[in-house]
Amino acid sequence: MRTEIKTILVTVDFTEKSDNAVTMAVHMAGRHKARIILFHNFINYYIIDRTGKQAVGTEKVKEGLELAERGLREIKLAVQEQNRSLRVDTIIGSNSLVSSINECITSEKVDLVLTGTSGRQSIKELFLGSASYEILTGTNSSVLLVPEKCRTYDFGKILVPVRVIENLQEKLMVSQNIAKKNNAEISLLGICSEEDANVIKEAYNSIWSALAKDTVKYSTSFILTNEKAVKISQFSKIDHADIIILNYHDENSWKSLFSENFFKQIINHTDVPLFFLKKTTEAQKAMPDESAGFDIALPSPG
Incomplete structure (x- = not known):
């Protein structure tokens, strides 16, 4: 797994x-000397008849495609006028x-997908899902969710919760990388219930030991709780965190319909960017082709 953001x-x-x-992407790309891809998705609507697909309108x-192309060009020009060294x-x-x-992630070797989110989900999004949540759970790359009202683009304080043991070394390396690019402090937070306290404490201590050998500034805390998402969010406010780095591990995923799973709780309660670390083997498979269309093919008479 690549821990550099290129x-x-x-x-x-x-x-x-x-x-x-x-x-946010521009600020991050400048610090990491990374390339930016401005990505827009445009679906052709069509019907299917005996002659094959026919575009509707x-x-x-x-016209819509041309508007999208023009809009992306304008954003690209505006970004490059202010940041001439960026690709x-x-x-x-x-x-x-x-x-x-996912096609773009594969073809362009994308390290991070960055998407804006409006924050708290509406009742409609609660049951049908939002685009940002779809991107989080479906794309084959780490994802950074950026709240619409976020105006802090430098990460001076990086909150790194230890709540599960999956991919902790990769998470530490990514956290250290981002900390060094921002001259930031890592705030290490052990968080667990009494049931998994021994396992999490051991993992937490291993990360603590690794940080003690590094040059990155850090602080440590530990919380026992059954409400991990809520407590992480509350701690991020008290700790003045600028970003939270999380493992892609959805606790109580069966509750997702009612917005009670970890992902939706943390999104709904947090006002700072959320970095969800994914390994390729963990990332969801690309969803099947769902290009919008209506099949009006009729059976042959007789």
């Missing part, structure tokens, strides 16, 4: 939260959102 894909839908995500589709590319996907992003 290529950042940022999703663009031309909204305020998207603009803020681009700003071909002129409107063409910025634009890509438009044409598959389902997650499938298009």
